[in-house]
Amino acid sequence: MTPTPTYLYYMFAMAMLAVAAYSLALLVVSIAFRRPSGWDVDIAHLAMGLSMAGMFITDWAFGPNAMWQLIFMLLLAWFVVRSIQAMQLFGIHLSHYLIHAAMSFAMLLMYWFPAQSGHGTSASMSMGTAAGGARIEPGLSFLLAFLFFASAVFTLASPNKGASHHGTHHRRYALHGSTEVAVGPQDEPPPLTGAAQAVAAPWLEDASHVVMCVGMGFMLILMI
Amino acid sequence: MSVTEVDDSRVSAGADPAAGSPTDRTPRDLQRMFQLVLATVWLLDAVLQLQPFMFTRGSNGFSGMLNGFATGNPGWIDHSISWNASNVYHHPILTNSLFALIQFLIAFGIIWTRTLKPALVVSIVWSLGVWWFGEGLGTIFQGGATPFGGGPGGVLFYALLAVLLWPSEGGDRPFVAARTVGVRAASATWVVTWGLLAALALVGSGRSPRALHDLVAGLDSGEPGWLAHVDKASEMAFLHDGTTLAILLAVLCVVVAAAVFLPPAATQVILVVAIGVFAVIWVAVQNLGGILAGGATDPNSGLLVIILALLYWPQTAGRPPAIDSTGPTPATEEAPAR
Numbered sequence: 247m248t249p250t251p252t253y254l255y256y257m258f259a260m261a262m263l264a265v266a267a268y269s270l271a272l273l274v275v276s277i278a279f280r281r282p283s284g285w286d287v288d289i290a291h292l293a294m295g296l297s298m299a300g301m302f303i304t305d306w307a308f309g310p311n312a313m314w315q316l317i318f319m320l321l322l323a324w325f326v327v328r329s330i331q332a333m334q335l336f337g338i339h340l341s342h343y344l345i346h347a348a349m350s351f352a353m354l355l356m357y358w359f360p361a362q363s364g365h366g367t368s369a370s371m372s373m374g375t376a377a378g379g380a381r382i383e384p385g386l387s388f389l390l391a392f393l394f395f396a397s398a399v400f401t402l403a404s405p406n407k408g409a410s411h412h413g414t415h416h417r418r419y420a421l422h423g424s425t426e427v428a429v430g431p432q433d434e435p436p437p438l439t440g441a442a443q444a445v446a447a448p449w450l451e452d453a454s455h456v457v458m459c460v461g462m463g464f465m466l467i468l469m470i
Numbered sequence: 471m472s473v474t475e476v477d478d479s480r481v482s483a484g485a486d487p488a489a490g491s492p493t494d495r496t497p498r499d500l501q502r503m504f505q506l507v508l509a510t511v512w513l514l515d516a517v518l519q520l521q522p523f524m525f526t527r528g529s530n531g532f533s534g535m536l537n538g539f540a541t542g543n544p545g546w547i548d549h550s551i552s553w554n555a556s557n558v559y560h561h562p563i564l565t566n567s568l569f570a571l572i573q574f575l576i577a578f579g580i581i582w583t584r585t586l587k588p589a590l591v592v593s594i595v596w597s598l599g600v601w602w603f604g605e606g607l608g609t610i611f612q613g614g615a616t617p618f619g620g621g622p623g624g625v626l627f628y629a630l631l632a633v634l635l636w637p638s639e640g641g642d643r644p645f646v647a648a649r650t651v652g653v654r655a656a657s658a659t660w661v662v663t664w665g666l667l668a669a670l671a672l673v674g675s676g677r678s679p680r681a682l683h684d685l686v687a688g689l690d691s692g693e694p695g696w697l698a699h700v701d702k703a704s705e706m707a708f709l710h711d712g713t714t715l716a717i718l719l720a721v722l723c724v725v726v727a728a729a730v731f732l733p734p735a736a737t738q739v740i741l742v743v744a745i746g747v748f749a750v751i752w753v754a755v756q757n758l759g760g761i762l763a764g765g766a767t768d769p770n771s772g773l774l775v776i777i778l779a780l781l782y783w784p785q786t787a788g789r790p791p792a793i794d795s796t797g798p799t800p801a802t803e804e805a806p807a808r
Binding site: 470 | 578697758
């Protein structure tokens with residue numbers, strides 16, 4: 247049963263589905279226009295949006311838990327590898343992949359430790375009792391939630407629109423994966439036009455990340 | 471297609487080798503960064519307001535929590551808090567949704583520079599309102615406003631931070647808090663704040679071992695195992711040495727109050743100690759505001775005192791004055807020099 251007030255959980259579930267739908271549209275644009283970056287984040291947001299909508303509203307959940315766990319394990323591994331690659335190329339720094347790795351990890355936690363009644367929430371987690379009553383470590387849950395809220399705030403405030411999906415150097419580096427290659431205008435992917443340009447507006451990409459961060463942070467708080 | 475990207479976080483933090491020499495970069499706007507930290511805390515508060523128990527009636531609900539702050543206050547304050555709790559009791563979903571919405575608006579308002587000032591004004595007004603109607607004036611009139619427990623009220627620090635972080639052009643020297651209100655006013659605010667904390671550590675039940683023990687003993691229900699163990703240690707420490715600890719905290723607060731007038735190196739040492747002590751208090755006594763037990767509306771004062779202390783961190787050599795007060799420093803897109 248969805249806890250009171252139900253409107254709240256439907257609202258968050260709708261927001262998650264909206265992010266998923268938007269991410270699908272972005273993915274289509276990325277493929278059609280050979281965009282070199284951001285597609286992995288689109289895939290992650292698509293999976294997270296669909297999965298979390300089912301956590302907020304049980305009836306909207308689909309697919310076995312094992313499938314979702316496998317998806318988020320692969321995403322976690324992918325983003326960790328990408329972070330390591332970025333550090334190898336550019337030295338120790340906070341790659342934007344890290345926040346997506348943290349989000350994938352949080353999704354895994356949600357499946358490993360479904361929300362328990364009696365711990366301040368009865369959120370409609372669809373994962374049943376797979377963890378056999380184990381409770382997520384509240385400190386870790388709070389830490390991740392705070393991290394996602396910070397990511398949402400600093401993403402919105404950043405002058406580098408679209409950085410949540412692409413980082414900030416993709417225009418020069420992304421095509422070659424090298425720091426030593428000078429990238430000219432001729433190497434850029436074809437420019438976005440028409441509806442694709444509107445869909446892939448950098449501020450919209452950031453907005454989807456912000457919505458995902460807030461939704462995921464809320465779910466983690468509910469699971470405490 | 472193989473792609474490699476780099477995030478801007480290190481660039482704006484001034485540590486990206488890809489950006490050339492450090493002098494090529496605009497320094498980070500520390501005041502703006504702290505405004506965003508404040509927005510993050512407000513966002514956390516807004517989400518905490520959406521927890522299911524906040525929408526329920528009864529002693530375990532939000533209205534019950536509010537009613538608990540009424541007891542022990544002077545009659546007219548008691549009545550005003552009870553009136554507010556009654557409204558929440560009769561319209562829990564409406565009122566709590568409204569409360570959460572206001573906090574979301576404050577958080578997102580601070581993020582956008584166009585709405586920053588109105589959001590800070592609302593945050594000050596809201597904080598004072600919550601301090602009165604939601605925290606019973608920090609239990610000052612009940613004699614239990616010890617800084618160990620969050621006295622004089624965690625939410626007051628939101629208002630104080632909003633004032634000190636009011637946007638203005640200029641540099642972050644000698645410390646960020648002085649940028650808008652000036653060194654003299656910022657220093658006076660610092661002295662008053664820490665002087666108040668020192669006093670509250672000693673007056674009323676602030677130095678009572680039993681009261682301090684009960685402060686922690688009432689919190690550990692529902693906490694994770696490791697924090698419950700920490701609570702037990704805190705309870706015993708307070709029971710055996712509560713008065714001594716209260717006096718030590720008061721002495722520390724007095725020293726911290728004076729730190730703003732000392733040389734930067736000495737100030738930094740004292741601030742590190744203060745931050746460390748309040749980090750311990752935040753975890754071991756305030757239990758992070760009770761968030762980990764799933765029954766909190768805010769992170770309590772420990773976190774905010776730490777943020778306040780960081781606002782007074784001396785900005786000495788190596789950091790030129792901030793230029794842009796409208797937002798984080800734009801990241802460079804120049805190729806790395808490797």
